[in-house]
Amino acid sequence: MNNNFLAAYGLNDRFAQEATLYQGLYLARVIEQYRDFYHVIAENGELQAEVSGKFIFNARNNADFPTVGDWVMIDRLNEHSGNAIIHQVLRRQSVFERKAAGTTHAVQIVAANIDVVFICMSLNYDFNVRRLERYLTIAFNSMATPVIVLTKADLCTDLDRKLQKISDVCAGTDVIVCSSMTENGYRDILTYIANGKTVALIGSSGVGKSTLINRLLGQEVLATREIRDDDRGRHTTTSRQLLQLPNGGLVIDTPGMRELQIESGDLAQTFDDIAEFAHKCRFKDCSHTTEPGCAVRKAIENGELLQDRVNSYQKLQKELAYEGLNSRQLEQEKIKNMFGSKGEMKQAMRQIKNKKQR
Ligand SMILES: Nc1nc2c(ncn2[C@@H]2O[C@H](COP(=O)(O)OP(=O)(O)OP(=O)(O)O)[C@@H](O)[C@H]2O)c(=O)[nH]1
Numbered sequence: 001m002n003n004n005f006l007a008a009y010g011l012n013d014r015f016a017q018e019a020t021l022y023q024g025l026y027l028a029r030v031i032e033q034y035r036d037f038y039h040v041i042a043e044n045g046e047l048q049a050e051v052s053g054k055f056i057f058n059a060r061n062n063a064d065f066p067t068v069g070d071w072v073m074i075d076r077l078n079e080h081s082g083n084a085i086i087h088q089v090l091r092r093q094s095v096f097e098r099k100a101a102g103t104t105h106a107v108q109i110v111a112a113n114i115d116v117v118f119i120c121m122s123l124n125y126d127f128n129v130r131r132l133e134r135y136l137t138i139a140f141n142s143m144a145t146p147v148i149v150l151t152k153a154d155l156c157t158d159l160d161r162k163l164q165k166i167s168d169v170c171a172g173t174d175v176i177v178c179s180s181m182t183e184n185g186y187r188d189i190l191t192y193i194a195n196g197k198t199v200a201l202i203g204s205s206g207v208g209k210s211t212l213i214n215r216l217l218g219q220e221v222l223a224t225r226e227i228r229d230d231d232r233g234r235h236t237t238t239s240r241q242l243l244q245l246p247n248g249g250l251v252i253d254t255p256g257m258r259e260l261q262i263e264s265g266d267l268a269q270t271f272d273d274i275a276e277f278a279h280k281c282r283f284k285d286c287s288h289t290t291e292p293g294c295a296v297r298k299a300i301e302n303g304e305l306l307q308d309r310v311n312s313y314q315k316l317q318k319e320l321a322y323e324g325l326n327s328r329q330l331e332q333e334k335i336k337n338m339f340g341s342k343g344e345m346k347q348a349m350r351q352i353k354n355k356k357q358r
């Protein structure tokens with residue numbers, strides 16, 4: 001297998017190793033998703049592919065189907081006898097999901113195997129610490145590493161105050177300040193995009209994600225807003241969803257990633273300060289509203305916690321869909337199906353756990 005070529009598409013030892021479980025099949029990465037087929041990159045280059053009938057039969061829900069960023073096992077390396085057939089999706093290292101429109105239970109996977117997710121927020125009108133908390137929750141739940149990117153520094157006059165506000169809610173997450181108005185305005189971001197690493201950008205519309213991706217690409221591949229306004233639709237010049245950057249990194253930019261809202265998430269990590277107090281509440285399922293012996297309310301009274309922050313925690317808690325599985329649970333389910341022996345499964349679970357603790 002020519003893994004050097006695929007390394008430029010993010011192949012690492014973990015996937016290469018898992019691929020050896022599937023004798024006679026070839027490793028490929030999904031770079032684009034259409035309704036009924038995919039574009040994948042394999043060791044000889046790009047191919048059109050579709051899932052096998054057996055795959056469809058065995059799929060339990062949408063989340064089982066390949067998505068952009070997935071590593072898959074296909075049956076051929078050339079197209080001469082029709083589409084390549086996808087037989088298997090390798091276990092995802094990270095996964096971004098959203099609820100499918102109009103349903104309460106079905107989740108839709110929007111991208112997989114992202115190493116670093118840039119949470120983009122502009123320093124002017126979009127600046128909102130509560131929104132940042134939401135995106136951090138999404139990021140932590142995905143198992144990708146979040147980095148906060150503050151855009152449009154040129155439009156901000158009180159940077160220090162805003163940075164302080166951010167450090168109050170997300171100590172431990174790196175923060176980058178950037179601007180497209182200066183030549184080197186994106187230099188710091190590049191330090192997070194190593195060779196073969198896959199990144200993605202999330203954040204509200206208009207914060208400058210396309211501008212940033214174009215800068216990273218070194219060319220105007222994506223239509224930014226001023227171009228889009230008089231030109232129909234977005235991404236007019238390309239429909240690629242997984243792009244290679246000149247420095248060897250990869251960026252995933254799917255419509256789904258752009259529309260991510262908080263739908264599932266593990267709030268504990270984003271709100272670990274609150275969780276610490278909640279631990280000491282008299283009742284295990286304390287809602288921190290009227291219960292006696294509530295350590296969270298006491299912390300607010302003592303000035304150890306901000307009422308605002310607790311409010312947004314409670315609001316998010318309500319919004320979270322607890323029905324259905326979150327992405328981590330989905331992956332665990334999948335491992336169970338994939339690995340026959342308990343030992344193999346345990347090992348895989350340990351890997352996930354280690355990754356989570358990092
Ligand atoms: N002043 C200033 N404007 C910027 C900066 N970065 C982007 N913009 C402008 O902000 C507008 C929106 O930028 P886009 O890159 O299209 O935003 P986006 O996040 O991709 O938006 P969606 O595609 O809708 O998600 C454009 O007019 C950009 O030129 C910046 O650093 N400073």
Ligand SMILES: [Zn+2]
Binds near residue numbers: 281
């Ligand atoms: Zn309480």
